[in-house]
Amino acid sequence: MMSANYISTLVLHSSLRYSITNNQAALSKASTEATTGRFADVGLQLGATTGGDVTLRADMSFADQLVDTNGLVGGRLDVTQDRITQLGSTATDFLKDLIAARSTDGGGRIILPPASSNLQDLIGALNVSYNGSYLFSGINTQNQPITPYQAGSASKNKVDADFLAAFGFTQSSASVNTITPAQMQTFLNGPFDAEFASPAWNTNWSSATDQVMQSRISTTEIADTSVSANQTGFRKLAEAYTMMADLGNANLDQSTFQVVVDKAIGLVGSAITDLATLGGDVGTVQQRITNATDKLKTQKDILNNQIVGMEKVDPTEASVRVNTLQTQIQTALALTSQLQKISLINYL
């Protein structure tokens, strides 16, 4: 009786039970996979490669973050570039005015209004704030970089004091017409130049740092992403504008005035070149950011494809599996009830 053909009633009646419970578990898994298109239990399926999956996800979301922050940095640089361009074109116009004023009678009076308004413009442009921080402050972003040039401010006080010390009277004094070209030349190249060089510039004019903001623009690149108000181009412009606005030029002797104008022409000309270089540098960084962002976006797509590839289940395959399992379970259930009917008892 213990032959290969012998089967116990218990096994006969319960043999399908195991297959039904197994198939039901598989059905629940398959239907989740068919609806989501991903493995029902990703970690269990991937096992030792799950770490790779979570790393890819982290890399992708960091790339996404960098694209966002690059957008903000890009915005900051756009404003910076715009200001530099504006200052450059104002300077170019001013240069023309200077050349015209040089040989004009009363040129000092004519050039005074544009000079003082340009000085205010320059200070305003350098004090621009973006998203709560001052763009030209270097890294001292919580403080306005340039002190306004007005009565009582440190910058004006120093210029006034230097003028008084050099000539013995103030800029508004009628005696300014007694200043000789040589005296003026000495003053401009001496104490007045010193006001716009370090350390006086950093004390009286600017609180910006030479160190500029740095931003991570890709996973490995860190770029300088701001411009300091201490750049020579800005100093030269400030010097030229101050010179033309506040040295009592209107009353100067024509030949002395020409000394001032010649110096100013030299400064503005050189400042225009400096600003062009600066604009070029900013443009380079802008280009780097655009490139980095493009690369990051491509990288994000690749990472996303890899993640999908790792976690993906073909929904068609999964739904075919659902159908097959349903059929199997139905067959098993039908067979169970059929088997119950097969018993000798029914025939005795």
Add this chain to the structure above:
Amino acid sequence: MSITSALDSARNSLMASGVQSSTISRNIAGASSTGYSRKITVLDNLPGAGVYVAAIQRAASSGLYSNVLTATSAAATQSAIYDGLQKIASATVDDPQLDQSPTAQLNALKQALQQYANAPDNTTLAQAAVTSAKDMANALNQATQTVQSVREGADADMKTSVQNINQLLSQFQTVNTAIVKGTIAGDDVTDYLDQRDSIVSQLSQEVGVTMTIRTNGDAALYADSGAVLFDKTARAVTFAPTTSYSASITGNAVFIDGVPVTGANSVMPIKSGKLAGLAQLRDTDTVTYQSQLDEIARGLINAFKETDQTAAALPNVPGLFTYPGAPTMPASATVSVGLAGTISVAASVDPALGGNPNLLRDGAISGNPAYNYNTAGNGGFSARLQQLIGNMDASQPFDATTQGKPNGSLIDYASSSTSWIENQRKTANDNSQYQNTLLDRSTTALSNVNGVNMDDEMSLMLQVERTYSASSKIISTVDQMLQALLAAVGNP
């Protein structure tokens, strides 16, 4: 006289048929119970006196039975391990899409730092970065709690398992004694044998067991490691439970007959059964995962450490992430046991505790101005933040005994830890499925050898019924013959 002999034979046949039908009815009654083995009436002939019942045997296969025991134990081991790992994995990793894993948390912190580094003068972003750091520390604290609660659960289950074993062993003793006595007396002990097998089956759930049969049906039980569970008397299985776990607590060993069978100092370590699975979960798997969490915590403290910015060459101190052992740095590349449970964000940076989140940018979180990176106090100072992001990506050494990546960035190490736990879970699941299939097959094979087929029993019943009616017919025929004889002789 041959007519009387025919009567005797028929009478014996009736007796035998009675025993046979009683066996059949026992078989039918036991047909649906798993531990029941089919009983067979063995008939024999005495010369001149007809059939008699020589013995009642049970259908059995010791080979298949031991296969079932082995598969039961192995399946129980794997499912105990799987259940524990499943709890840990679902609490610490879950679906990668949900970004719950330590890797995802580290990346979230890195992102918050990147945002802050982009606008270092923005206090809101500073607070967001600190919040993200607190989330990271909390996640590690909670993961530690989860791991330790799984250990507590395993310990409690071990206690239950040991109680079950002792109870089953005392039942085994009772039944075994009955078998020995019955065998000596020549009684039918087959039902006791079934009962004993069923006790051993239950025992094999708890611990891998082998049974050796000796004279008079006496059995001895050994654990799969060779430790004696039962020999003449039941041996005591003892275990002192530990109710509360922390990473530094090692659970007590289980002793069989005074010999330690689990843990690092076990002399005869048990290999299978629920008890072995729970012990492996409590003493090995959870401990390894905890050490990985501790290494992630140590890696964080290391990545955010502050170095002396003056010429005084002071030692490095913990910065954003700190622990009770501060200001000393945890030893490099060595597991600090339980660190993941105690790591926290320094109070001096936490706005909720009155701290200043901008210290994240400036340094000197520890309070000593020598560690200030931003002495000028510039709002746009981002060098330190960039350095922190760089530190998170920089390769650092990790303790190789934790089975994670020995050298790599913090995120890489955390990912290797995720890989480890998921791989353990996958392995346990695969093994569990395989062992369950094997158990199903073995049980089927055994049942097909020792189980009852109702149809077979019914047809046997018909056979017995026919024999019975034929024997009855013989008795009545003999009776008629004798009556005829007496009538012919007695009535002249």
